[in-house]
Amino acid sequence: MSSIPATKQGRATRERIVRAAAELVGERGASATSLDDVIAATGASKSQLYHYFGDKHGLVQAVVDYQCATVLGLQAHALASVSDWDDLERWAQTMVAIVEDQGAHGGCPIGTLAAALSDTDERLRTSLSEAFQAWSDAIRGALLRLRDNGLISTGADLDALTTITLSAIQGGLLLSKTSRDAGQLRIALDGAIAQLRSGGTVADPTDRAPRPRAARSSTRAPVRSAETRAARPRKKPRR
Amino acid sequence: MSSIPATKQGRATRERIVRAAAELVGERGASATSLDDVIAATGASKSQLYHYFGDKHGLVQAVVDYQCATVLGLQAHALASVSDWDDLERWAQTMVAIVEDQGAHGGCPIGTLAAALSDTDERLRTSLSEAFQAWSDAIRGALLRLRDNGLISTGADLDALTTITLSAIQGGLLLSKTSRDAGQLRIALDGAIAQLRSGGTVADPTDRAPRPRAARSSTRAPVRSAETRAARPRKKPRR
């Protein structure tokens, strides 16, 4: 079970299935996508699914890997050619334009999968986390180039700026897809870029008060949870 | 069907079901949570579910409404008392602390639901969008107070800063839950706060080049999609 295609034909079949499954999962979510749906979308047969993926879980893993590779390939490529502010601006503009073209549907495939599957399956979470890591690396690479070109100050914390940028992407995409308004992403990205331009003043001397950064667990007010601790049977890990 | 509880007992039952369902849906996702799961978790009977919620979709809607109200109540309350940088810092610190306590599991209930359900059901999407809107209003209220206290310059674009802040929250939470590292949220929030402190220099005169902001659809490179347009059967709206 779960064998790697040995023939050209087999590889084509496997890929066809993964692509169709990726689309269905993106639209409906993993557990709302049945194998029969995938069969109907591809014209494949049950044996093919079980031959190439072992079981449904294997198919979902393949979908996750596929989406990570796809998004990452495109982002790495787009970011690799960023070496000044104009390039960065174009990169941002491209993302916004894509979201607009989709009517602000869907959002980031990785982000959507991460939100849904991170707490469901540890292996999937790891794959998705690695994808975000690779995405961060691509962003950091671009920032490094900007710094080398004298556009970002030497003292800037590139790691923090990278996280801030990726965070703006994901947050902006989520707000955009929820409100069906690509403008939210535009604003989030503008904010991130402004911060990059300002050199990432995370430690601003202006009038900052000493942070209670390590004063945890005493003054902490309840801001969420409410049902975090309750009697729960916890039966079935996934459907 | 789908009746509002008329008695105290009925209200208690309904609430008990919604809370348990909210937790299960938060852990496994809506379509991976069966009514039998909810029944097992609450000790309720099938008739009760159908009596109070009409069908599964109604239950999910109730869960969404409940989570929106819960998160929003807490956030609105926490943000209402923010009137200087220290307050804001504490607010951020509180969120990070909560995420840490949860081992960076779960993330924001609204964000998770939005990622999963926005493209599934228009009504749910609207509810979630309204929740984000209300959250934005709470943030804007805090920023307004900061501005009134002279901590944010009068010229600052509070709407943009609000979106940037909420975007950082959501993006940071997503990255945190995926990497199981609350530090991601901490960095994202620090970035947002730094931007607020710097007065939200979205339009920085430094050396900005004219933006190709409306040059869409010509130079646009393919940065995602790949299977956005394909033959798809599209059978069943939800499971």
Place this chain on the structure above:
DNA sequence: GCAAGATTGGACTTGACAGTCCAACGAGTG
């Protein structure tokens, strides 16, 4: 206390889903 209506229990129906199985088919190799 006593209807009237709200609430509850749980068996039952119907369909869909994941997963199994085996018999064919076909492509590559000697």
Place this chain on the structure above:
DNA sequence: CACTCGTTGGACTGTCAAGTCCAATCTTGC
């Protein structure tokens, strides 16, 4: 050409899920 093994079709099974139904029980207003 023949053999092998990767590949494919599709019927079949057992389980589980959503939704229905009706009778029993409890609450509340009078």
